[in-house]
Amino acid sequence: MRAVILTALIVLAVCATGQAQAQSAADRLNDYPTEARADYVFGCMATNGRSSDVLRRCACSIDVIASIVPYDKYVEAETVLSLQQVGGERMSIFRTTAMAKELVASVRRAQAEADILCF
Template sequence: MMRTVMTALAIAAAAVPASGQSMSERLNDYPTEARADYVFGCMAVNGQSRTVLSQCACSIDVVASILPYEKYVEAEAVLSLQQVGGEQVAMFKSAVAPRTMVVDLRRAQAEAEMLCF
């Protein structure tokens, strides 16, 4: 587990932060509540064991190392809006910018799954 996290951090450290933040700032820009919410959701899907808790905690750490919190919030908002019906949210289902935000989040989650599960 620790080796996996260290590998994820090494990969993330190789990337140049787009926002101008240091890697430490970028890894810590997710509020505790957001991290806990992610872990609770992850555990609801994957099981309620100690092993899954560790894997889900690793997963949010990897996501945070790849995607700045601001981008994470934007992508989560788009995903929430896409689940609502009606004409008012139709633009979030077809527009390119929201799709890009979601794709970035899905890529980060896929990387996290490969490294943590």
């Protein structure tokens, strides 16, 4: 089972790398669907407060993240983070593999840069 999951992650990474290189910077800035941006802003506002200033800062934050991390990588990292919350031996692959850790780390680095620029 681990080999199948690991193989699937590798295939996703290879495909995503090729697609990311083919996209222009403008395409990457606009590849986050409105629903994903809104979901991020709602979560950000739940954490930081519900004011118009926080709304502006949270919107800025997802814009910065979108400029750094392609949407497919963002989705992969969010999926890994979600799977890391599930207990059990089978899910440990999402907590221990270098690829899973790097996916999450790339989004966290982008969030840290967004925090610096927007908050």
